[in-house]
Amino acid sequence: MTTTPKIDSGIEDFKNDLGKPWRYEEDGYTVTRACAWSAPGCHPVGCGVKLYVNKDGILEKVEGDENQPITQGRLCMRCLTLTDFTYHPDRVIYPMKRAKEDRGKDKWERITWDEAYDIIEENIQGLKEKYGPESIVVFGGTGREGGPMCGPYGAAMIGTPNACYTQSGYACYIPRVAAGTYVAGVTYPEMDYAGGLPGRYDDPMYKIPEVMITWGKEPLPSNGDGFFGHAVIDVMKRGSKLISIDPRSNWLSTRAVYHLQLRPGTDTALGMAMLNIIISEDLYDHDFVDKYCYGFEQLAERVKTMTPEMAAEICDLDVDDIYGATRMYACADNAAILWGLATDQKANGTQSGHTIIALEAITGNLDIPGGQLLGDVSDSLGDLGFGWKELGPELQNKIIGLYEYPAYVGMVLNSHADLTLEAMETGEPYEIHGGFIASTNLLAGTCAAQPKRWHDAMVKLDFVFAADCWITPTIQCCADVILPLATYAERQSMVGTHYGASPNMLGAVVDAVKVGETKGDLEIQYELGCRLNPGTYERFKDFEDFRSEFRLGNLGMSYEELREKVVVQRNVSYKKYETGKLRPDGKPGFNTPTGRVELYSTMYKQFGEDPLPYYEEPQRSPVSTPELMEEYPFVLTTGARTYAYFHSEGKQIPLLREVNPDPLLEMNPKDAEKLGIIDGEWVKVANEFGECQLKAKVTPIVKEGVVHAQHGFWFPEEDGEEPHLFGVWRCNINELIPHKFVGKLGFGAPFKCVICKVEKLNK
């Protein structure tokens, strides 16, 4: 009998490609082994792929590479359909330009790279001279190499401080990173899934987590931040038990011992109550708290204000489940919290993150096998800060939002999303004239709240260029030049879990095939940077020299060596707070002002935020706005991930579209019955901020009074010209998300907790 060569099988009498070199010949194909990352967009999981290129130089098929120690041959449907993405007739594979007066029209004309660069240089340099470099904004997205490169695209390539991930309150990842950085001096404590250990789950250093909590995270389809989601299944097969904290039942929560189906946006109340139980029942790790925590007494005082009974009321949970789940987590020998995007997506998100780090710390689960793995001080978000120093203080201080939200803007060196939109609209603090759309489809209900406002601001810009694989609605409405972006099968780069900030693995992205004249983000940054901001790039001999510093930085290996190995697992060590590896000065402890995990955060205090976690209701909710509930009786949560798409990407690929053809609104059968809505019917969803149309999916996975909407839909098969723009406004759930409903530090926005009404379309 044969089965997949997974660690958990044991039966292996079949032919496989274990031990094959990075490139080999087979049955008329040249097969290249590599790690997948962008484009298509995905978190930096770096799943192992074998790229089969035929004699004519065509990528004919993609299979999973069983040599990749984490994914071991497994692939999701998005990489399985890479050939359909690569050769899709709509794909942009040559540079193109369009006259400014033809914006919004399908009047693109093929040009050479030289001409494209000439046009960009002339326009961008002209705007820089006339209005200052700060008048140009780089609009960054997620999931492509251009996402984390948004900062360098701005500071290094163009010479503007204003790189902007346009999601209101940067409500994705960075609030969690901020909690990690400010409270514990680490980037992001990820669940340890033995990704860096040669023996994986059987490695003598490793121990599977006795208990896992998925908290506002659906890791199986999302693979957030490069964590291979199905590792959760791997460890569950080996005995890990699961607690799920999520307003929706997802398939995974049906396999959980406890499913705490809380009201959207109330996570901090739950986190505080859990801390309360652990402290009052003396379930915490005294030794760790004594040696490595700061402010335990103050935290204990604070969480007394949130009894489990109060949290049960606030979160709409059974209090016995809160007790049961908390004890199960705290009493486990080792336990891991997988904390997801949902913790970021509310104004109170920083505090949710704070409670989660505090839980991980006081239970002694930080940096132990099968607990929360910490990156050491030399692991960092690779692209952050490249070119920033060279900007000089005058330009640095012009970054939008620095004075209003220093904890946000100063940490991630991004202009504040909401204030950037306001600057584009009002010309305050100064006018914005140019833009670079770097791998973001921000209008398509992906990241920007109130996308029509962004649209109206972007179409006014004097000059806009873009790098992408597709003419998206965002590009169609305002870009003047498009640079064709390579897939991961067409370029050379590297991928690392958590963008390099987690000690799991690094993999080679390898060019197996040439398609049109596409280029990768690295080449675009270097080539355009040499023209637009030569001072920053003149220290590099050539592109290879630039790449090895920028991308391979502290790896200690050339690209060719990495390519030969395909994957490198990173050295893992535990309890680094004992060995000094968490601090630049090599002293034991954590990289915070007090050297400890600051349960009472001196950094928050310095920024004018409460140093201790507190609960705050979402700005719109049955509790904070009861007067609005008659008109808008539903709590709306949005944006759960699917296997078929990475946010707005993939709608043109028939095998993906078939899996998720229409944007769905999940609603409870009892609510549907009350409104006379039947499964599969199109409905109108609206609130005081906007409206859209979605297809009702009547399902018990959401509680009565809660609806969940899919995001990121546009319709590449429909009319792409203005004003229709591929139907991007019809189903755009982000129209219902308000502008600047952010937390005190500027982080977080209620993508997962507003209110709305639902109506039959033809009432």
Added chain:
Amino acid sequence: MRNGLLIDYEFCTGCQSCEVACQKEHGFEAGTWGIRVLDEGPWEVDAKTMNWNKIPTPTTLCDLCAERTQQGKLPSCVHHCLAAVMKYGPIDELVKEMDKKPNQVMFVPGPYICK
């Protein structure tokens, strides 16, 4: 001995990689499948229990990847399954595997005898 597919639906996550891997392997267009993941749920057993099983079911087009398995390779669905819950082999061995844990199902695809 016939060959079959053994699937552990306690851990099948419904990722549908098997569907797409099969479509790509056989060149099937959208609307044609060699295997489909059927949704047995979600429905509430009681206030705290949700029944939800994903049952991947081979269609009449499943040829157990004859071409691949003749070369000694695994069927494409088995190879790519994200949860690693699919096994392929002679049914007597699969039956032994089946005895090891509950919540598994075995399919033995082949031509219909009625036609």
